[in-house]
Amino acid sequence: MTLACNAGCVNCSFGIAPSDLTILPVKRVNASKQPAATILDNVPILNVKPFGMCMTPSNPAVASIIASSLGTVTQAPCIPAIVAPWVAGKPNVSIGGTPALNNQSTAFCIWGGIISFIYPGQVTVQT
Numbered sequence: 001m002t003l004a005c006n007a008g009c010v011n012c013s014f015g016i017a018p019s020d021l022t023i024l025p026v027k028r029v030n031a032s033k034q035p036a037a038t039i040l041d042n043v044p045i046l047n048v049k050p051f052g053m054c055m056t057p058s059n060p061a062v063a064s065i066i067a068s069s070l071g072t073v074t075q076a077p078c079i080p081a082i083v084a085p086w087v088a089g090k091p092n093v094s095i096g097g098t099p100a101l102n103n104q105s106t107a108f109c110i111w112g113g114i115i116s117f118i119y120p121g122q123v124t125v126q127t
Contacts, residue, residue, distance in 0.1 A: 001090065004101040006034040008121030014059075014113040015051020015078050021121065022047055027096045032122035037101035039089040044080040048107070048115065054078040059111040081110040 008021035021037065024046075028035035041047040053075040057063050061076035086107045089099035103120035 002103045002120045002122060003031050003090065003093065004037040004103060004105065004117060005031040005121040006037070008037065008117060009119040010048065010115050011118050012051040012078070012080070012109060012113040012115050014054055014056040014109070014111065016055065016075065017052030018118055019049040019051045022049065029095055034121055036095050037121075038095045038098040039085040039101055039105065040098050041101060042082045042085055042107050044082055048080045048082060050078040050080060052078055054111065054113070056111050056113065080115070082107050082115070083110055084108065
């Protein structure tokens with residue numbers, strides 16, 4: 001298990017491109033000289049950037065494009081819609097009273113996408 005931090009890279013199961021994880025350096029400890037993440041770093045656009053295009057028909061934007069193109073286009077621009085904290089985290093490691101985020105944590109988009117880590121932003125924590 002590796003703690004996640006700023007400069008991590010995440011992927012959505014319905015996105016077509018990886019995305020950056022951005023952690024603001026507010027009331028944080030550093031991991032590999034980057035602000036460490038918590039399970040509450042789930043804010044779309046601020047913490048989790050778009051994944052290029054979205055491919056799920058459960059997203060109203062995708063469904064609308066599919067309908068208007070008579071089924072030929074099956075993607076729309078991604079705007080992550082995460083409404084709950086990352087799942088699991090590391091409950092025995094807290095940052096500002098909130099469980100730390102790790103490379104095994106996942107988040108869920110309301111349109112059905114599962115967001116997981118490709119790279120947590122660091123390999124090891126220097127102590």
